[in-house]
Amino acid sequence: MASRNAQKKGDASPKEDRSLPRELSPLKALGSGPRLAATKALETFPNPNPRRDYAIRMEIPEFTCLCPKTGQPDFATLHLAYVPDKACVELKSLKLYVWSFRDEGKFHEAVTNEILEDLVAATKPRFMRLTAEFFVRGGIYTTVEAEYRKPGWKAPERVDLGEPARD
Numbered sequence: 453m454a455s456r457n458a459q460k461k462g463d464a465s466p467k468e469d470r471s472l473p474r475e476l477s478p479l480k481a482l483g484s485g486p487r488l489a490a491t492k493a494l495e496t497f498p499n500p501n502p503r504r505d506y507a508i509r510m511e512i513p514e515f516t517c518l519c520p521k522t523g524q525p526d527f528a529t530l531h532l533a534y535v536p537d538k539a540c541v542e543l544k545s546l547k548l549y550v551w552s553f554r555d556e557g558k559f560h561e562a563v564t565n566e567i568l569e570d571l572v573a574a575t576k577p578r579f580m581r582l583t584a585e586f587f588v589r590g591g592i593y594t595t596v597e598a599e600y601r602k603p604g605w606k607a608p609e610r611v612d613l614g615e616p617a618r619d
Contacts, residue, residue, distance in 0.1 A: 488544075490552035494574035495545035499536045505578065505608050508540065509533045515550055515584070520557030527587045528560075532571070534580035537602065541575050560586050564596040578605045 512530035519526055530550070549570070553563060564584040572580055581599040 491548050495542040496539035517553040518557045528584045531583040535578040537578045539575045560594050565598050568598045572600045578602045
């Protein structure tokens with residue numbers, strides 16, 4: 453008896469992705485675009501307003517690396533905040549960059565500082581802070597925070613506008 457998904461000879465759709473395993477080929481969304489591999493390459497684009505200090509904040513909840521001693525996965529949420537200078541990090545490249553750590557054994561402190569150093573090298577920001585909140589390991593939650601300040605840059609004073617009036 454033929455499979456329900458089997459196609460007649462010569463009846464292949466021109467859009468069919470031949471790189472997928474046969475049992476997954478009926479799925480249209482899976483593999484519908486180019487598959488990009490994890491990479492350490494961080495891409496940037498020009499800051500659209502380089503004359504102004506403004507903050508860009510990102511939450512990256514799916515960071516994974518491996519414990520260098522046991523090989524077990526470590527999971528973290530990364531919080532990135534930075535004041536760009538001439539360049540901003542491109543999000544897809546950041547996603548692929550973060551993904552590149554999944555099979556690497558790194559201590560929490562080392563990987564947090566490595567990511568910060570790579571982001572600073574790519575974007576050359578006025579200020580950048582990376583906070584890595586690791587999930588519990590051995591009953592201990594670990595949070596590592598590392599930051600960079602461009603020499604001579606001073607943060608502008610934040611204006612406190614108070615609480616909104618309530619009727």
